[in-house]
Every structure is written in structure tokens, then in C-alpha cells.
Amino acid sequence: MKPRHKRALLIIAALAVIGVAALLILNALNSNIALYVTPSEVAAGKAPHGQAFRIGGMVKDGSLKRDGLTVHFVITDMAKDISVSYTGILPDLFKEGKGAVIQGRLNSNDEFVASEVLAKHDENYMPPEAKHALEQAQKNGSSK
Amino acid sequence: MIPEFGHYALILAFCIACIQGVLPLLGAHQGRREWLVLARPAAQTVFCLLAIAFAILAWSFYINDFSVLYVAEHSNSQLPIIYRLGAVWGGHEGSLLLWIFLLSTWTILVAQLSKALDEFMVARVIGVLGLVTSGLLLFVLTTSNPFARLLPAAQDGRSLNPLLQDPGLVFHPPMLYMGYVGFSVAFAFAIASLLSGRLDAAWARWSRPWTTAAWVFLTLGIALGSWWAYYELGWGGWWFWDPVENASFIPWLVGTALLHSLAVTEKRGGFKSWTVLLAITAFSLSLLGTFLVRSGVLTSVHAFATDPRRGIFILIFLALVVGSSLALYAWRAPKSTMGGKFSLSSRETLILLGNVFLVVSAGSVLLGTLYPLLIDALHLGKISVGPPYFNSVFVPIMIPLLVLMGIGPWANWKNTDLVVVIKRLWLAGLAAVAAGITIPLLMGQFTWLAGVGFLLAFWVIASGCLQIIRQAKAGKPTRSFIGMQLAHLGIAVFVIGITMVGGYQEEKDVRMSAGDTVSVGGYEIQLQSVAEALGPNYQAMRGTFLLMKNGKAEATMYPEKRSYFSSTMPMTEAAIDAGLTRDIYVSLGEELDDKSWAVRVYYKPFVDWIWGGCLLMALGGVLAMSDKRYRMKLKKQIS
Numbered sequence: 001m002k003p004r005h006k007r008a009l010l011i012i013a014a015l016a017v018i019g020v021a022a023l024l025i026l027n028a029l030n031s032n033i034a035l036y037v038t039p040s041e042v043a044a045g046k047a048p049h050g051q052a053f054r055i056g057g058m059v060k061d062g063s064l065k066r067d068g069l070t071v072h073f074v075i076t077d078m079a080k081d082i083s084v085s086y087t088g089i090l091p092d093l094f095k096e097g098k099g100a101v102i103q104g105r106l107n108s109n110d111e112f113v114a115s116e117v118l119a120k121h122d123e124n125y126m127p128p129e130a131k132h133a134l135e136q137a138q139k140n141g142s143s144k
Numbered sequence: 145m146i147p148e149f150g151h152y153a154l155i156l157a158f159c160i161a162c163i164q165g166v167l168p169l170l171g172a173h174q175g176r177r178e179w180l181v182l183a184r185p186a187a188q189t190v191f192c193l194l195a196i197a198f199a200i201l202a203w204s205f206y207i208n209d210f211s212v213l214y215v216a217e218h219s220n221s222q223l224p225i226i227y228r229l230g231a232v233w234g235g236h237e238g239s240l241l242l243w244i245f246l247l248s249t250w251t252i253l254v255a256q257l258s259k260a261l262d263e264f265m266v267a268r269v270i271g272v273l274g275l276v277t278s279g280l281l282l283f284v285l286t287t288s289n290p291f292a293r294l295l296p297a298a299q300d301g302r303s304l305n306p307l308l309q310d311p312g313l314v315f316h317p318p319m320l321y322m323g324y325v326g327f328s329v330a331f332a333f334a335i336a337s338l339l340s341g342r343l344d345a346a347w348a349r350w351s352r353p354w355t356t357a358a359w360v361f362l363t364l365g366i367a368l369g370s371w372w373a374y375y376e377l378g379w380g381g382w383w384f385w386d387p388v389e390n391a392s393f394i395p396w397l398v399g400t401a402l403l404h405s406l407a408v409t410e411k412r413g414g415f416k417s418w419t420v421l422l423a424i425t426a427f428s429l430s431l432l433g434t435f436l437v438r439s440g441v442l443t444s445v446h447a448f449a450t451d452p453r454r455g456i457f458i459l460i461f462l463a464l465v466v467g468s469s470l471a472l473y474a475w476r477a478p479k480s481t482m483g484g485k486f487s488l489s490s491r492e493t494l495i496l497l498g499n500v501f502l503v504v505s506a507g508s509v510l511l512g513t514l515y516p517l518l519i520d521a522l523h524l525g526k527i528s529v530g531p532p533y534f535n536s537v538f539v540p541i542m543i544p545l546l547v548l549m550g551i552g553p554w555a556n557w558k559n560t561d562l563v564v565v566i567k568r569l570w571l572a573g574l575a576a577v578a579a580g581i582t583i584p585l586l587m588g589q590f591t592w593l594a595g596v597g598f599l600l601a602f603w604v605i606a607s608g609c610l611q612i613i614r615q616a617k618a619g620k621p622t623r624s625f626i627g628m629q630l631a632h633l634g635i636a637v638f639v640i641g642i643t644m645v646g647g648y649q650e651e652k653d654v655r656m657s658a659g660d661t662v663s664v665g666g667y668e669i670q671l672q673s674v675a676e677a678l679g680p681n682y683q684a685m686r687g688t689f690l691l692m693k694n695g696k697a698e699a700t701m702y703p704e705k706r707s708y709f710s711s712t713m714p715m716t717e718a719a720i721d722a723g724l725t726r727d728i729y730v731s732l733g734e735e736l737d738d739k740s741w742a743v744r745v746y747y748k749p750f751v752d753w754i755w756g757g758c759l760l761m762a763l764g765g766v767l768a769m770s771d772k773r774y775r776m777k778l779k780k781q782i783s
Contacts, residue, residue: 014500021504024537032533036526088653089733092714
């Protein structure tokens with residue numbers, strides 16, 4: 001085989017690998033990306049149905065209720081409230097009145113069923129998504 | 145006064161690093177020997193000055209000097225002394241100082257151990273390292289001075305984040321940074337040889353042990369980080385595809401590709417441009433990792449810094465480094481692309497293919513890490529890319545790579561008869577298929593993922609064993625051969641670990657009162673009591689659990705829920721009963737009503753094999769580095 005052909009074959013093999021990887025990536029990105037949605041957007045019906053997404057906001061004071069291992073609480077951006085249920089152990093920093101980011105999906109009763117609760121590990125830290133949701137709601141409130 | 149000396153040492157170090165970066169390079173360019181010889185003494189001076197600065201910062205922590213802002217923010221007088229010293233790199237400023245100090249350590253090692261090397265080459269290498277050092281020192285001095293004062297001094301410090309109060313903090317960052325920064329040596333060698341136009345086998349032979357050393361540190365650093373996350377963060381996972389983890393893993397993947405490509409360049413004189421490009425990429429990705437972690441662009445546990453000036457500085461620095469080295473590469477890269485001739489069925493081809501897989505996988509991880517940042521920066525919304533993305537992209541790319549790993553070492557350089565290779569390997573293939581079918585069945589449940597995992601792991605092991613037997617019959621194998629086999633074996637052990645954990649772990653979140661028993665993975669765990677306990681700087685609720693198998697007690701476990709005096713943040717301290725074939729992991733959730741507790745229990749089969757595999761890889765790297773052909777050089781230098 002001529003060196004030129006050999007090189008062409010090697011390049012084709014490399015391109016094939018990259019092509020397959022690109023396919024995998026596109027496919028995975030399509031099905032595994034979680035959008036961030038603010039509580040106001042959820043209330044306005046803008047949340048994706050039948051697909052997991054994330055919401056950020058504050059855990060409303062006095063909203064936390066336990067029912068065995070299942071907890072119910074309300075996430076708010078100070079304009080709209082979303083009720084959330086979660087079964088399992090909450091992270092150390094999950095507290096009423098603090099920010100949290102939650103991944104999950106809406107059930108048929110419009111309750112957000114969480115699969116994962118993220119409260120970051122620093123007491124002074126506010127998740128940027130939670131902050132974003134509060135700012136967004138404030139902006140919309142003041143412009144009305 | 146003492147902290148000001150530290151600050152002063154940093155300024156002096158910056159000035160001398162500039163000399164170290166500029167004069168030797170100019171001297172090598174214009175053939176001026178009097179500038180050339182400045183390289184070593186300048187590097188030594190920078191090293192001493194940085195050592196002084198570092199020691200002074202450590203001293204300030206030791207004596208609790210809360211008039212230093214950085215100390216006041218990351219330590220307090222109740223903190224045990226070992227964590228006070230670990231806290232030196234527990235925050236942004238100190239960890240950057242550590243970065244630079246380690247960079248200078250690598251520089252001085254190169255300066256001392258390269259006396260047999262052509263002095264123009266050494267001067268250029270030290271010069272390039274000097275430029276990087278001065279750039280980072282400028283960053284520290286302008287945006288992140290660790291010696292900034294706090295006036296009036298604080299009564300007591302704010303304390304270290306409780307998560308960081310762990311022996312992991314003492315070892316993990318220096319290890320990881322040693323690896324990150326170590327790629328700067330491979331980078332400097334690559335740039336120096338581009339500058340001199342002498343890209344030959346000698347260059348590859350010189351940079352190979354240095355690259356291996358950096359790779360060993362990085363491997364250990366990542367493994368330590370993973371282990372730390374596993375036992376300290378209380379989540380029980382060993383890898384989360386967190387951007388910060390990815391930031392260290394991407395350079396590792398490219399560094400692994402670089403190691404293999406360097407082997408071809410050393411043995412066969414091939415792949416020169418590719419090797420240089422990988423060296424530049426590996427270091428650029430290390431810098432990018434620093435940028436990602438240190439600039440606060442990530443929404444992550446590790447990003448304690450949130451100062452946009454810092455991010456912009458590192459971004460400009462990164463652009464300068466990448467831009468100028470790629471420009472140099474485009475201008476000077478050797479024209480002969482493939483080097484020595486080789487046929488399509490040869491070790492060169494297999495290594496090249498492996499390289500493509502490694503680089504593509506690094507690219508896919510990079511894409512998943514940067515994609516959310518990109519979307520956010522373009523105001524297209526906020527998204528998150530989670531572990532499912534990485535698993536569904538990364539794992540399929542690794543499967544052919546592991547298949548290649550079993551074949552590659554069998555192939556000859558230049559040309560190999562594939563029929564002969566297959567004849568020698570059919571037994572290994574058979575063993576692998578048998579393992580892939582029987583082990584999942586023995587574990588009680590066959591899944592395709594587990595089957596493929598065991599098949600690949602045993603393929604690599606069987607192929608390695610056959611080869612070791614063959615080599616042992618033919619004569620005494622070299623250290624670099626044993627090192628290679630050991631590292632590959634490490635990968636196989638690692639794959640067994642992740643396959644076992646991924647396929648057969650059990651996790652339960654349960655509600656327990658004293659006397660309750662929960663069973664997991666054939667073990668019973670009984671909660672006996674939860675009582676208050678007192679630590680040096682915290683108060684805790686400590687659970688006492690009895691671990692039993694078939695009614696027989698095996699161990700007592702004490703998970704804790706701590707609250708530190710200097711912080712309002714609670715902290716889960718898991719209890720782990722570790723074993724060769726399984727870990728039992730218990731952590732306390734919160735107290736529910738009526739004195740019962742939420743408890744998380746895991747059964748993790750073979751989880752320790754994950755880190756054991758990494759240890760084997762690192763050990764393999766150390767053996768390969770100590771191969772005779774590199775040592776001969778060392779001896780020559782000493783005489």
C-alpha cells in the first residue's frame with residue numbers, strides 16, 4: 001500500500017471515531033440536559049412536561065413538612081410558589097429560608113417531584129440559579 | 145512585619161522570574177552565553193524566594209496571625225494544628241501560591257537533573273518555565289495577595305469550611321497540583337524544541353520521564369480527591385462528573401495520550417508534531433482547569449473565589465499561552481509528519497488509534513463541562529449537563545480503547561502479522577468472554593453493562609498475564625515493560641471496581657429507631673443508640689450501629705452529625721466499614737419526630753478496587769520512570 005493511501009486510511013479511521021463520538025454527544029445532550037426554570041415560569045406553564053428540569057429559589061419559611069422519609073416543602077421566588085415533594089435524605093445545608101436547586105419533574109397534580117436536591121456546601125453561599133430566579137421575579141414585579 | 149517580608153519575597157520572585165523568563169531565551173536565540181548561564185541561578189533564586197513566602201504564610205497560620213486577611217478567613221484558634229497547616233492551601237490565594245511554588249519546584253528539579261543536556265536546550269526550558277512563573281506571580285500580586293492585611297486584626301478567624309477539615313485536605317491539593325503543574329515541564333520541553341528546531345528522539349527521551357512523573361502525581365491526586373469525596377462528603381459516590389473533577393480529568397486523559405505518543409517518538413522518531421501538540425494541549429488544559437476552578441465561573445463546591453477580575457486575568461493569560469504556543473507550532477512544527485515508516489498493522493497504528501480515542505473522550509468531557517457556561521454566556525438560558533450525559537458518551541468511547549489495550553502491547557513496531565497476534569491472544573479472548581458471562585451470573589443478575597465491564601477487564605488482565613509469561617521466558621523484562629503492564633493491570637482493576645459498584649451496589653434511605661435493623665447486601669445493620677459526643681472544635685450526634693452477617697456481629701460503626709462551633713453549618717460524617725470485596729457505608733440524615741432518624745445505608749461491592757487500580761497505575765508509572773535507560777543518564781550527570 002502506498003504511504004498516501006495509508007495516511008488516508010488512518011485519517012478516515014480517526015474521522016470515523018470522531019463522527020461516532022459526535023453522534024453520541026448530540027444524542028446524549030438531547031436527552032440529558034436539564035433546563036433551569038424559575039418558579040414564576042413554572043406557574044405560567046412554561047415548564048417542560050414529561051421531562052426533567054431544574055428549579056431554583058428559596059425554601060419558603062414554615063413550609064417544610066415531614067411524612068416519614070418523604071418531605072414536602074415550597075420553593076418560591078417571592079412571586080410564585082411551587083410545592084415540592086422529595087423522598088430521601090436532604091443535604092446538610094437544606095434549610096427553610098435558604099436557597100436550593102432541585103431537579104425533578106411535574107406530576108399530574110402539578111406537584112414537583114424531586115429526584116435530587118442540591119444545597120451547596122457553604123453557609124454563606126447562594127446557588128446562582130436560585131439568585132437568578134429571585135432577581136428575575138423582582139424585575140418582573142417592578143416592571144408591572 | 146513578617147507577612148510583609150512574605151509579600152516582599154513574592155515581588156522579588158516576580159522580578160527575578162522575569163529575568164529567568166526573558167534573558168536565557170534571548171541568550172539562546174542570539175547565542176550570548178553570558179545570558180544563557182543566568183537560567184539556573186535565576187531559577188534557584190526564585191525557588192528560594194517562593195519557599196520563603198510559602199513558609200511565612202504557613203507561619204502566619206501556625207501562630208494564628210489574624211491580622212492577615214487570608215488567615216482570618218480560613219483558620220481560627222480552635223482549629224487543630226494539622227488543619228491550620230492544611231488551610232494554607234484551603235482557599236484561593238494560598239492554593240495559587242502553592243501552584244506557583246510547585247511550578248518553581250519542578251523548574252529547580254529540571255535545572256538540577258539536566259546537566260547532561262545541551263545548555264541551549266536547558267536555558268530555553270528554564271526560560272519558558274520562567275515566563276509561566278512570572279505570569280502567575282503577576283496574577284497573585286495584582287489580584288490575590290495572600291499577605292493582604294486586615295486592620296484592625298480580627299479577634300478570631302472565620303474558620304475553615306468544615307468539609308475541608310479532613311486529612312484529605314493535607315494531601316489532595318499538593319498531589320493534584322504537582323500533577324497539573326508537572327505538565328508545564330513537558331510543555332516547556334516542547335516549546336524549547338520548537339524554538340531550537342531540534343525535535344528528535346533525544347528530546348522525547350528527555351521529556352518522557354518528566355511527563356510520566358507529572359502523570360503519576362495527577363493520577364494519585366485525582367484518586368485521592370475521589371476517595372475524599374467518597375468518605376467525607378457523605379454522598380457515597382466516587383465520581384460525580386462535577387466540573388471541578390472534570391477540570392482535572394481532562395488533562396489526565398490528554399496526558400495519558402501524550403505518554404503513549406512520546407513512546408512512539410522516542411522509539412521510532414514518529415508522531416513528532418502530534419506529540420508536541422499534545423504537550424501544549426495538556427498544559428493548556430491544566431491552565432484551563434485552574435481557570436475553571438479558581439475564577440468562580442462554576443456553580444460548584446470548589447469555587448470559593450468570585451472575583452471577576454481574577455477570571456479575566458486567567459483568561460487573558462490562558463489566551464496568551466495557548467495563542468503564542470500554537471502560533472509557534474504553526475510556524476516551526478516539523479514538516480515530516482509520520483516519522484519512521486510503519487505499516488497499518490503495527491504498534492504505531494494501534495497507539496495512534498488509542499490516542500484518537502483518548503483525545504476524543506477528553507473533548508467530549510470538555511464539551512459537557514463548558515456547554516452550560518457557553519449557553520449561559522450567550523444568554524440562551526440556564527442548563528445543566530449531568531452525569532447521564534458523561535456516562536452515555538464517555539463509556540462507549542472507552543470500550544474500544546480497552547479492546548485496543550489488550551492488543552497493542554503484542555504488536556511489533558513498524559510491522560506486525562495480525563494472524564500471529566490473534567493466534568497468541570485467542571486464549572485471552574476466551575477467558576474474557578467466560579468471565580463476562582459467569583461473574584455477573586455469580587453476582588446474581590446478568591446485565592449487559594456488567595457483562596461488557598468484566599469481559600473488558602479480564603481481556604486486559606489475561607492479555608497482560610500471557611505477555612508477562614512470554615517475556616519472563618525470553619529473559620529479564622525491563623522496568624518500563626513491567627511498569628506498562630502494571631499500569632494496564634491497574635486500569636483493569638479499576639474497571640472491575642466500577643463495574644461491581646455500578647451493577648451491584650445497594651442503597652437504602654430508611655427511617656430507624658433504636659433497635660431497628662435494616663438489611664443490605666446480605667448484611668444486617670442495627671441501630672443501637674444515638675447520643676451526644678464532643679470533638680475538639682465541634683459537637684456531634686453520634687450513632688452506634690452494629691454490623692452483622694448471619695446474626696454474627698462483625699463491626700461497630702459510628703456515623704456522626706457534627707455541628708462546628710465556628711459555623712452554623714451541620715456536617716455529616718459517614719462511617720465506613722471497608723473491606724477487600726465490599727464497603728458498608730452508613731450515614732446519619734436528620735432527626736425525625738419521635739426520636740427516630742433518617743439513615744442512609746450503602747453496600748458497595750469492590751469499591752476500594754477503584755482506588756487500588758489508580759494506585760497500581762501510579763506504581764506502574766514510577767517503575768517505568770526508573771527504567772535503566774533514564775538512570776544511565778542520571779549517573780552520567782553525577783560523575
